[in-house]
Amino acid sequence: MITRFFPGxxxxxxxxxxxxxxxxxxxxxxxxxxxxxxxxxxEACSNIIEHAYCGxxxxxxxxxxxxxxEAITIILKDNGRKFSPxxxxxPDVNAPLKKRKDHGLGIFIIRKWMDDVQFxxxxxxxxxxxxxxxxxxxxxxxxxx
Amino acid sequence: xxxxHTQYKHCDVIKVKxxxxxxxxxxFGAALTSLTDQGRYHIVIDMSDVEFISSAGLRVLxxxxxxxxxxxxxxxxxxxxxxxxxxxxxxxGFNILFKIFDDLLTAVGNF
Numbered sequence: 001m002i003t004r005f006f007p008g009x010x011x012x013x014x015x016x017x018x019x020x021x022x023x024x025x026x027x028x029x030x031x032x033x034x035x036x037x038x039x040x041x042x043e044a045c046s047n048i049i050e051h052a053y054c055g056x057x058x059x060x061x062x063x064x065x066x067x068x069x070e071a072i073t074i075i076l077k078d079n080g081r082k083f084s085p086x087x088x089x090x091p092d093v094n095a096p097l098k099k100r101k102d103h104g105l106g107i108f109i110i111r112k113w114m115d116d117v118q119f120x121x122x123x124x125x126x127x128x129x130x131x132x133x134x135x136x137x138x139x140x141x142x143x144x145x
Numbered sequence: 146x147x148x149x150h151t152q153y154k155h156c157d158v159i160k161v162k163x164x165x166x167x168x169x170x171x172x173f174g175a176a177l178t179s180l181t182d183q184g185r186y187h188i189v190i191d192m193s194d195v196e197f198i199s200s201a202g203l204r205v206l207x208x209x210x211x212x213x214x215x216x217x218x219x220x221x222x223x224x225x226x227x228x229x230x231x232x233x234x235x236x237x238g239f240n241i242l243f244k245i246f247d248d249l250l251t252a253v254g255n256f
Contacts, residue, residue: 014166032229043199091237109233
């Protein structure tokens with residue numbers, strides 16, 4: 001298990017991306033699966049900075065990374081304003097240009113590109129748990145992370 | 146992120162390098178707004194050196210496309226989109242909103 005803390009500011013996003021890529025590469029994810037993980041984490045952190053911390057830059061994002069032979073799980077924790085994912089309507093990705101909304105894509109991408117996504121609010125903290133399973137089949141065992 | 150602007154007779158090309166995330170999307174948007182504010186609505190974005198795009202960058206593309214297509218006065222098209230970025234565009238359903246060209250010359254020739 002790895003734990004890291006990053007300042008809850010947009011300027012942290014590039015360093016967070018480098019951290020996530022290093023974790024994903026060490027875990028043996030493919031370049032495309034690594035990109036999906038990087039994107040999901042970027043969207044999640046951007047949401048925390050914009051909505052939980054409301055752009056106020058003294059908040060912290062706590063990362064916990066758990067790896068098993070089957071999966072990599074990233075847990076993001078903040079103590080900002082409570083986030084209600086159900087309040088974000090999924091975008092209509094087939095809508096014509098005029099009817100496209102400019103919000104809601106971030107959560108949509110997280111849900112599409114991660115295998116398990118769970119939002120909790122516990123003891124004053126938003127806790128987002130995202131898991132990506134390693135591609136494998138019954139005939140082809142997953143190699144260890 | 147860095148943007149490089151080249152003006153042609155019939156369109157403008159913006160080449161983007163690096164990451165388009167919530168930190169850099171405002172600068173990306175400003176580069177495009179500086180064109181539309183001058184009445185230049187035929188725009189090619191050369192994505193060949195884009196390493197990453199988040200929903201913040203996608204929002205800039207949608208907003209600019211709406212501005213360009215208003216009154217049928219123009220269009221924003223994309224060129225040389227890396228595979229990872231293309232997957233994000235397709236996931237968001239942007240492939241039906243933007244022409245996507247494999248090479249820059251064809252994209253510029255579209256106008």
